[in-house]
Amino acid sequence: MKVYLAGPDVFLPNAKEVLGRKAELARAAGFTPIVPGDSLVKAYESKRDWGLAISAVDEAMMLESAMIIANLTPFRGVSADVGTVFELGFMCALGRHAYGYSNTATGFYQRTVAHYEGEIITRPDGHLAGPDGLSVEDFDLGDNLMLDGGIISRGGTFIRRDVPADELLTSTLAFEEVLAIAAKNHL
């Protein structure tokens, strides 16, 4: 069974090594790992065409995969990397198996509160919000409800585990846990 390993891992200086380690673990669990092809696409003359070509390669890789395991560790903000989230939504719509993991156990609500440095208000309409008036999701979930909902409603699992701060984007702890669950469920 082909599994697409989505995540912001592609942005790491040691992306090849980290994704290589995850691919090996996926293979050891009985899957055929498919790793985003960003580095396979050679430079185009136009930056824009280059970016769009990478998107096309990654979409094609997803189409041939039966499952996505998405690294939903917060990336440059309170939420997961948007490229990974696009891919999660894509695979959910196709009805493929969907799993996620995050290298922080802290929930979405708590992370959003931290984003606002604890300054949370209750709006006249009863919603909790930041000082900017934007409502804060308080649903005991790992990220925006579409992400958790997409995974859980398809029988998948979203694992969140704390790892050492300097391994936030490189640890394979949560990945290995969700990989074992996915293997048990589908292999």
Place this chain on the structure above:
Amino acid sequence: MKVYLAGPDVFLPNAKEVLGRKAELARAAGFTPIVPGDSLVKAYESKRDWGLAISAVDEAMMLESAMIIANLTPFRGVSADVGTVFELGFMCALGRHAYGYSNTATGFYQRTVAHYEGEIITRPDGHLAGPDGLSVEDFDLGDNLMLDGGIISRGGTFIRRDVPADELLTSTLAFEEVLAIAAKNHL
């Protein structure tokens, strides 16, 4: 033609008014607007079940829509709201018409550079990166390449326009522009 109006608009204190205005504009353009049903779902006893119920309602609304127009204005960080991005990926996978708009003309590369306060390095592998070593996408696009690629490869348009700072999440300028293009292409 039913069009799903995705966006972080749902988090605004005046969400109903802003989404109402966009729905009216969509109707005037000849579409049947479908607005995320977050406010339609009554509170459940468990917060988690409540969040998952909203996700299910929004997925069902997308399934009955022929098009998504996604508000990809940066939300609490350098990129679009992840809930909206999940929905964009979802609709792209279904082969529905996909359009996007952002209330900032500033590109993704420039926004990421600003996130790093201008401290951009060139890594040994030739990639531009932040001081944390994470590579910075430099593809002349509006957001992560999966978002732009998903829209553009399906014949859609991603419009980016600057609006007054205090209307960043309420302006309908870019929305009206992309709506007119979508109407011309499909109605």
